[in-house]
Amino acid sequence: MRRAALSCVLCVLAGAVPLRAHPEIEAALTRLNARLAAAPADAEAYLERGELYLRHEDWMSAEANFLVAAELAPGHQRLARARGALALARHDPTAARTFLDAALARAPADHEALALRARAAVAAGDLAAAKRDYAAVIDALPAPPPELVLAHLALLPPDAALARLEQLIDRIGPALVLQLRALELEETTGRIDAALVRLDRLARASERPEHWLRRRGDLLARQRRPEEARRAYAAALAAARALPDWLRDSPDTRRLISELQLAASPST
Amino acid sequence: MKFAPALFAFLALAAAPISGAATTILRGPYLQSATPTSLVIRWRTDNTEASVVSYGLERNALTLNTKAEGIATEHVVQLTNLQPGTRYYYTVGPAAVPPPAAAAEKKTTAEDAPPKNGTFSFVTPPPVGPAKPTRVWVLGDPGTKNKTQEAVRDVYYTFTGKRDTDLWLMLGDNAYPDGTDADYQKAVFEMYPQTLRSACLWPALGNHDGKSANSITQSGVYYDIFTLPTRAQAGGVMSGTEAYYSFDYANIHFICLDSHDSDRSPNGAMMQWLKADLAATQRDWIIAYFHHPTYTKGTHDSDKDSDSAGRMNDMRAIFLPVLEQGGVDLILTGHSHVYERSWLLDGHYGKSDTFVAAKHVKQTQDGRADGTGVYKKRRGRIPNEGEISVVTGSAGHAGSATKPPALNHPAFFISLNEPGSFVIDIDGLKLDAVFLNDKGAKRDWFTIVKE
Missing domain, CATH: 2.60.40.10 (Immunoglobulins)
Incomplete structure (x- = not known):
């Protein structure tokens, strides 16, 4: 009975949506509708149709398709994760966590579900659980992207975040955004010398070291170390002046040079 | 070893x-x-x-x-x-x-x-920095596996003849419909075997590739198939992810963004990386490419907030200002299965009804030596000097002929509902580009010269 009602809803949705969808969705829907016409109990097709709607932020249609898929194949491997993603997108972290718990109970190595559950935990205010999930997924992935690392670090106090960051930079390499975060954390936790060493390293590795040397000057100035700051600005100025003519004469470099001249001058 | x-x-x-x-x-x-x-x-x-x-x-x-x-x-x-x-x-x-x-x-x-x-x-690529004549083949949304894709490919092969393709870009939706391994086998590996084994392919992630891949876990077919520089091995700044990356070729800096599945927020990791990458380059030319166009009135409509879940809006309103500030010369996108090429533009980040030619068009010529003149830019990293935006998303199929797309975005100098691919030749401080349709006709061309 319930399935019949759902099927009615789905028929309406399947008929109505193409009218307002763009051709690409129409084509995908046509393919899925044909599959379902040929095999009305194809849970995978319902799941795929739900995922299609989910990607295009049509929550109601996604939900309707997932419900039918759940009736047809309650133990489907990907379904619980998809429903968790939908609940999270609909700002229902509690429901999302329930689905994602189920997904992970079935497939503990489902990294995508783990990352989603971490986000759901953050949304639910359960930071301890979020930290656990982020740590687990980051440790499990051979090359966790910076987005995941930054999301995890945001939950940690500065000292712990910095320690974790250094560990991850050792493991996955000095991605630029991780270095920027490390600089912030080093300054926040008073590890100024470590930040200066990092800035030196970045300057040495860069084709445009003037930006990093200037940043070094700014850091020293904030730390009330004016002489060292001036030396850093002077080094930045020298680096900017050493650029090829066509780059040195660019408006942004000219502006940088005039600012550095002022900052490096003994009278400032 | x-x-x-x-x-x-x-x-x-x-x-x-x-x-x-x-x-x-x-x-x-x-x-x-x-x-x-x-x-x-x-x-x-x-x-x-x-x-x-x-x-x-x-x-x-x-x-x-x-x-x-x-x-x-x-x-x-x-x-x-x-x-x-x-x-x-x-x-x-x-x-x-x-x-x-x-x-x-x-x-x-x-x-x-x-x-x-x-x-x-x-x-092998030449040393980074000095100019070297470079040919780049650009395919947007190619992966239909059909006769149109073959025709577009064959036209390019005839066009390039014995001239080597130095590198090629795929702008996403490389393998329809779902970016599965089987889709990639037919749409990419069995479609372009000779180019695959002789020229390095640099792909971007599209929404169809994204059906079988996940950027946050760096997993799935797209990430399994491609080996992309996460550690700035090929130049640029280390992104730490294959979802977005950059590389240098001679005097050109290429930037690939993930408009589909990575965080597109103004303070997100991709944006932080992009700013640093733009600031760090010393190359003469900067070419950015990604899947979702900043402007289009083709098979997608960049004026509709709901189209593509806002990704086109994000790329226009959030990323385009940074790309322009960073001195990007050329922006290549797909997604919309048409060809649309802009005027030399700067500063247009709103919907098409806010486009004001007098304000947003930096140079009013058509970009053609045999027309009203080529585009001229100053050499150097000049913010907001203007870029050409090219939507070339028809390497596998164009929009419907019976219900043709509007193709009326005012940012574009030319808009075509035709299959085809895009070819860039860079020689020193001169960039020539041409759109070849599936019949072998040069349907658009333009030149940018830096002085």
């Missing part, structure tokens, strides 16, 4: 499985992550076996060998210590080719002689 070929051949034979089954190469070889001194060669076999690339400077003397650890069906071998701007011949297999015998066949010196069976060649 390099070692004497004879010794290696002996070791490989000794380690070979006892099974006598012949192994077939199912995919590739294909070239990835090329730098002036290194390159990744990948291929797939039906049976597990060792991964060896034999290579050398002469077709008949593949005297160098590099072997990856272990045995596999997905073979990934990185060649290192290569010479920049140099043609190498190579072959792949489970064992090194034997060293040339004393009575070896006469060497051929003709560059255009057909390769021996299974011997291919590539040219």
Whole structure:
């Protein structure tokens, strides 16, 4: 009975949506509708149709398709994760966590579900659980992207975040955004010398070291170390002046040079 | 790892499985992550076996060998210590080719002689910085596996003839409908075998690729198939992810963004990386590419917030100002299955009804030497000097002929509902670009000169 009602809803949705969808969705829907016409109990097709709607932020249609898929194949491997993603997108972290718990109970190595559950935990205010999930997924992935690392670090106090960051930079390499975060954390936790060493390293590795040397000057100035700051600005100025003519004469470099001249001058 | 070929051949034979089954190469070889001194060669076999690339400077003397650890069906071998701007011949297999015998066949010196069976060649990128004539082939949304995709491909092959393709870009939706491994096999590996084995492919992630891939876990078909620089191996700044990356080729800096699946927020990791990457480059030309267009009135509409879940809005309102501030010269996108080429633009970040030609068009000529004049820019990293936006998303199919797209976005100088691909030639401070349709006609062309 319930399935019949759902099927009615789905028929309406399947008929109505193409009218307002763009051709690409129409084509995908046509393919899925044909599959379902040929095999009305194809849970995978319902799941795929739900995922299609989910990607295009049509929550109601996604939900309707997932419900039918759940009736047809309650133990489907990907379904619980998809429903968790939908609940999270609909700002229902509690429901999302329930689905994602189920997904992970079935497939503990489902990294995508783990990352989603971490986000759901953050949304639910359960930071301890979020930290656990982020740590687990980051440790499990051979090359966790910076987005995941930054999301995890945001939950940690500065000292712990910095320690974790250094560990991850050792493991996955000095991605630029991780270095920027490390600089912030080093300054926040008073590890100024470590930040200066990092800035030196970045300057040495860069084709445009003037930006990093200037940043070094700014850091020293904030730390009330004016002489060292001036030396850093002077080094930045020298680096900017050493650029090829066509780059040195660019408006942004000219502006940088005039600012550095002022900052490096003994009278400032 | 390099070692004497004879010794290696002996070791490989000794380690070979006892099974006598012949192994077939199912995919590739294909070239990835090329730098002036290194390159990744990948291929797939039906049976597990060792991964060896034999290579050398002469077709008949593949005297160098590099072997990856272990045995596999997905073979990934990185060649290192290569010479920049140099043609190498190579072959792949489970064992090194034997060293040339004393009575070896006469060497051929003709560059255009057909390769021996299974011997291919590539040219390493030139040193970074100095200019070198460079040809780039750009395919947006190619992966339909149909006759249109073949026709677009064949037109380019005729156009380029014996001229090497130095590198090629795919702007996403590389394999329809779902970006599965089987889709990629038909739409990419069986469609472009000769280009795959001779020129490095640099792809972007599209929404159809994204159906079988996940950027946050760096997993799925797209990420399994491609080896992209996460550590700035090929230039630029280290992104730490294959979802977005940059690389240098001669005097050109290329930036690939993930408009589909990575965080597009103003303070997100991709944006932080992009700003740093733009600030760090010293190349003459900056070309950015990604899947979702900033402007389009083709098979998608960049004015509709709901279209593509706001991704086009994000790329226009959030990323375009940074790209323009960073001095980008050319923005290449797909997604919309049409060809749309803009005026030399700057500062238009709203919907099409906010476009004011007097304000947003930096130069009013058509960009053609045989028209009202080429675009001229100053050399250097000049913020907001203007860029050309090209939507070239019809390498596999164009919009419906019976219900044609509007193609009326005012940012564009020309809009075409035709299949085709885009070719860029850069020679020093001159960039020529052309859109070739599936019938072989040059349907648009323009030139940018830096002075």
